[in-house]
Amino acid sequence: MRAAGIDRFGGDVRPLDFDAPASPGPDEVVVAVRAAGVGNWDDIARTGGWDLGSQPPMALGVEAAGFVAEVGGTVRDFAVGDRVAVHSAPLRAQGAWAERFLAGAAEVAALPDEVDFATAAAFAVPSLTADQALRDAVELEDGQTLLVHGAGGVTGRLLVALGAHYGALVIATGSPSGAEALTAAGAAQVLSYSDSSWPETARELGIDCAVNAVPGQAALALTTVRDGGHLATITSDPPAPARGIRPTEVYVAPDGPRLAALLRLLAAGTLPLDVGARFSLPDAAEALAQVRRGTHGSAVVLTFG
Template sequence: MSLDSTERPAPDAAGAPRAGANTFVRMTGSGEPEARIHTAEGPRPTAGKDRVLVEVEAAGVSYAEVQMLQHLHPFPPKFPFVPGYDLVGRIVEVGPGVTGWKTGDRVAAMPRQGAWQRFVELPAKTLAAAPEELDAAVAVALVTNGVTAYQMLHRLTRLKAGQTVLVHGASGGVGALLTRLAVHHGLRVIGTASPAKHDAVRELGAEPLDYRTPDIAAAVRELAPGGVQAVFDHIGGRGLDAGWAMLARGGTLVSFDSSVAGYRPGQWFRPHVPALRRTVARFFARLLGLTGGRRMSMYYVKPGPDFNTDYAELCRLATEGVLTPAIAGRHPLGGAAAAVRALLDGTSVGKHVLTP
């Protein structure tokens, strides 16, 4: 969404927008969230050809926005922009050429930016159906975080009940869902987290391990002497070498993000280079038969038929009570900065959600 002279600042507090107006959040540059994340008001968009207008019920807050704030996300948008990776809402206008969707349908989408506003114009082809019976915050927690967890577990690995896996960040937005899905699948899960979150990890059905353990590979080998069949890593860097050392023969290391701690704003691609370099090197080593059958993959969630199928399955599991995403906080649009601050402080368990 572009910003122009028709926009007016809106107070950073909950409140009804003017009739016919759109309230949104914009990120204006790198820095502290309180200084760089603000609400504003502008005209309500209209649905163009092959597009729909959605009134947002809930929009997710994720670590991607932390990376964008620090200008350390891969291929970051240009400031200023409206953040927001995913959303759940209801169609209020259908543009010319749209088939299969109608006004009133409840939908989910992953636009990667632009979700933090009351009204969002979206391509109809990117939508997935969101069930009426699910709470909006729960439904949006399953969009990016849920599909990421589900696809890493069921599409990138070939795991069998009784095997052992390691989940880094087991109390986080993706990690908690991944842990719960793995336990439901009959897997033994070792989950890293800070000691303050170990009880939460146990409640998910996993065995907690302090992520600050000096020799974490050795600690995991004590718990699983033969190694683990999969490691799910959201940290990147040298931690990927420790993850590789934990794997049993034929195991899989999945890198699905990279920590940006210690990088200067603007070094947008550097945090992700170590994972890319290691993935390429291990691919060729595997071709040469040098990895003992172990492999490494980088994962990036994307919309499409598989996304829609897997999102529908996650919604079914949530509706049946098998999967209950933890909601760390529900915030009005004016509370976006506070939600990002909570992620920066590392105190959250589960997903922060904006509710316009």
């Protein structure tokens, strides 16, 4: 099958050819991929910083959408031909930048008809990350004031929208040019991160919990949280506990039923996901380069056939 990935950790992304996955195990599903997401976490996997349990040569990619092509013997929730989205890691075979993606049935979600494959593919990782940060890590409660630091990105915007959906008053940091999109996503106030006084302004607003999405800035985000509040970071930079705040590191975990619920919110228009660029499989290197350069909240996908 056609794929894109790496020959060695740290190497350039290039087209590769692999055998299609063998028949699925009893609780597994093979997805015929129609679109796969490209995020900056794929660059971390490319350089070996995220162990996907696989060694090069390997296809990259941990999120996809498409049709169910094969199901294992004990799978009851999916049938061949179903439209689905999936985040799966560690990898069971090759990554999602390939014509077929093998995943556990428990990692797969039914895809509502209203959501196209490209949107669903780019939604899986950032939406699960945002939901796990808000509900599992900071245990956000209705009526709390939530800071999202680094709200201008794909994951950041979903943190804002989900926070508002769960009843928080959301304060977001972003660039002035992205403020309109953040307000549309549900931010009550957008603080410009280029204004160095933003942490002080945030502190004055009384932040109950914060989620950091800016690499290296969890410690700065912590300074805005009230004593005894909650901080989660999704960028592997947890500061030491302080003032009764115990920072939590969040790493996205596959969860099919949760992804299905999030996709229903996307289909209903409650959550935003804007696909800004589509590339074909042979251009995966350029897709990843675009993500590295920054996309200001627009997602990048590979589309197939």
